[in-house]
Amino acid sequence: MIKTLLIANRGEIARRIIRTCQANGIRTVAVFSDPDAEAPHVKEADFAVRLPGASPTETYLRGDLLVEAATKAGADAVHPGYGFLSENADFARLVQAAGLTWVGPEPDSIEAMGSKVAAKKRMAAAGVPTLPELDPETVTEFPVLIKASAGGGGVACGSSAGRPVRGRAGQRATRGRVGVR
Numbered sequence: 585m586i587k588t589l590l591i592a593n594r595g596e597i598a599r600r601i602i603r604t605c606q607a608n609g610i611r612t613v614a615v616f617s618d619p620d621a622e623a624p625h626v627k628e629a630d631f632a633v634r635l636p637g638a639s640p641t642e643t644y645l646r647g648d649l650l651v652e653a654a655t656k657a658g659a660d661a662v663h664p665g666y667g668f669l670s671e672n673a674d675f676a677r678l679v680q681a682a683g684l685t686w687v688g689p690e691p692d693s694i695e696a697m698g699s700k701v702a703a704k705k706r707m708a709a710a711g712v713p714t715l716p717e718l719d720p721e722t723v724t725e726f727p728v729l730i731k732a733s734a735g736g737g738g739v740a741c742g743s744s745a746g747r748p749v750r751g752r753a754g755q756r757a758t759r760g761r762v763g764v765r
Contacts, residue, residue, distance in 0.1 A: 586610055586660060586685060586687075587610065587611060587660055588612070588657070588659045588661070589601070589605055589613065589659060589661045590615065590653060590661070591615070591625070591629070591665060592650045592662055592664045592665060592668065592669060593644065593663075593664060593668055593670075594616065594625055594644065594665075595623070597665040597667075598614060598625035598629075599628060601663055602628050603628075612628075612631070613629060613630070613632070613654065613657040614626045614631070614632045614633070615633050615635050615650060615653050616633075616634060616635065617634075617635050617638055617640070617642070617644065618634070618638050619638055631657050633653040633657050635649050635650075635653065636649075645669060647669055647674065647678045647679075648678070650669070651684070654679070655682060655684075659684065662679045662685070662686060662687065663688070671694055671698065672694070673692070673694040673695045676688060676694060701733045
């Protein structure tokens, strides 16, 4: 049973995790960068640990600092929230190597699902129904949704809106930019 959980994130996701933990009798540890020192998640948690620095690269993306904060605060588990290091298998392993419970998918699962193309092939091999990949040169029915193989969420989606997927529309999606046409 988890007694004290460090939330390796900030903002609304940290607040939601804090509320859920409090409702279940689990103590919470917030982490914060210098600009986030007065943020609501810091005030709502049972404990708070400063991550020295201002940018996410200096703070929330430093797995070593997050594990150190968890250890110093007496946490026995780490929840990554979403974004930042939530899909980082090396961070999950670092948490586990420190003897802490990782609240998330196993590191091997994170790696396996890290590539959208590889994940789709893996799911198809397991018998999960998937749609075949389309060759943009052979598409004859429109509209077509274009999803980059890299990029987060729906941010990298574009639509052909009735014309072949060539040039900028296809390039925009593969570069991970919004490209609705």
